Amino acid sequence: MTTASAPGKVYLFGEHAVVYGEPAVPCAISRRARVTVERRGDSRLHVHAEDLSLDGFTVEYSGEADATPDVDVSTDLVEAAMGYVDAAVSQAREAAGVPEAGFDVTVESAIPLGAGLGSSAAVVVAGIDAATRELGVELSTTEIADRAYRAEYDVQEGQASRADTFCSATGGAVRVEGEDCRAIDAPDLPFVIGFDGGAGNTGELVAGVRELREHYSFAANTVETVGDIVRQGERALAAGDLAELGTLMDFNHGLLSALGVSSRSLDRMVWAARDAGAHGAKLTGAGGGGCIVALDETEETETALRFTPGCEEGFRAELDAEGVRVE
Ligand SMILES: Nc1ncnc2c1ncn2[C@@H]1O[C@H](COP(=O)(O)OP(=O)(O)OP(=O)(O)O)[C@@H](O)[C@H]1O
Numbered sequence: 001m002t003t004a005s006a007p008g009k010v011y012l013f014g015e016h017a018v019v020y021g022e023p024a025v026p027c028a029i030s031r032r033a034r035v036t037v038e039r040r041g042d043s044r045l046h047v048h049a050e051d052l053s054l055d056g057f058t059v060e061y062s063g064e065a066d067a068t069p070d071v072d073v074s075t076d077l078v079e080a081a082m083g084y085v086d087a088a089v090s091q092a093r094e095a096a097g098v099p100e101a102g103f104d105v106t107v108e109s110a111i112p113l114g115a116g117l118g119s120s121a122a123v124v125v126a127g128i129d130a131a132t133r134e135l136g137v138e139l140s141t142t143e144i145a146d147r148a149y150r151a152e153y154d155v156q157e158g159q160a161s162r163a164d165t166f167c168s169a170t171g172g173a174v175r176v177e178g179e180d181c182r183a184i185d186a187p188d189l190p191f192v193i194g195f196d197g198g199a200g201n202t203g204e205l206v207a208g209v210r211e212l213r214e215h216y217s218f219a220a221n222t223v224e225t226v227g228d229i230v231r232q233g234e235r236a237l238a239a240g241d242l243a244e245l246g247t248l249m250d251f252n253h254g255l256l257s258a259l260g261v262s263s264r265s266l267d268r269m270v271w272a273a274r275d276a277g278a279h280g281a282k283l284t285g286a287g288g289g290g291c292i293v294a295l296d297e298t299e300e301t302e303t304a305l306r307f308t309p310g311c312e313e314g315f316r317a318e319l320d321a322e323g324v325r326v327e
Pocket residue numbers: 049050051052077080081082083084107108109111112113114115116117118119120121123164200201202203284285286287
């Protein structure tokens with residue numbers, strides 16, 4: 001039996017635009033997904049995802065053809081979950097050269113799903129690490145990141161960047177631009193997260209931005225402008241200038257909103273944070289619902305979020321310097 005865990009993340013800057021080759025800066029946060037795997041005698045997969053719904057569910061199957069989930073959550077949810085877990089197991093089988101390996105898989109995660117905190121990347125990264133180790137193979141962090149990217153790319157139908165998976169694998173603050181992924185130095189960032197209890201579908205949201213980009217040159221320009229914000233943001237990060245970082249986060253949110261990936265509740269939480277005196281605030285991740293991230297070293301934003309209609313949870317998140325690890 002092997003357990004690995006990997007952190008979720010927030011985007012300081014650059015989600016969506018990163019899919020088109022612009023740079024982005026995601027930061028790992030101290031909320032993790034843990035994946036435990038145990039090799040089976042046969043080639044089946046038995047997946048238990050504790051917190052995929054309130055009650056959790058268990059599903060046993062050996063492949064698409066005879067997938068007969070006996071569960072009480074929506075098929076969509078099961079299919080979505082199986083997509084990422086399945087893709088992680090496929091990568092692990094390939095990496096270890098054991099194509100028919102079967103596993104009992106348990107996923108326990110403190111990262112709300114579909115909420116912009118990179119739950120999919122954390123599950124895939126931890127899943128690949130745990131399953132390859134269970135097969136006696138130890139991959140480098142770079143290879144885990146690379147295989148996790150390929151897994152997300154498959155599930156999101158060709159619409160994924162390396163940002164989430166690289167950040168989850170290595171931890172800390174990272175900079176991703178196309179194939180170029182690296183760790184960067186970051187000062188102490190006082191992240192406050194607001195969560196509306198909802199979720200967005202990453203594949204669909206990315207597809208929406210792609211359509212806008214194809215239709216309107218100004219939408220394509222908007223994506224490029226996000227890249228300019230990121231480059232400016234890197235300088236503010238190096239200087240430890242929180243006020244400037246906040247201004248740039250506000251600008252980044254406005255452009256994401258123009259690209260159609262914000263929502264009423266995300267906008268409400270962003271404004272609650274700004275009104276509470278945060279340096280800045282923006283949605284994080286794919287959007288459509290889920291989380292915002294604000295910068296505020298005081299308690300004001302957290303308190304304001306608690307009283308914001310539509311906000312289910314407001315909490316502080318620490319930058320997590322540690323990426324994927326064996327538990
Ligand atoms: N605890 C879990 N157990 C099993 N699968 C999970 C779990 N958490 C997340 N997932 C998988 O990840 C999917 C959510 O991924 P998605 O990319 O849509 O959102 P996210 O990664 O949370 O947010 P974002 O990509 O915007 O940062 C779920 O539908 C499920 O397939």
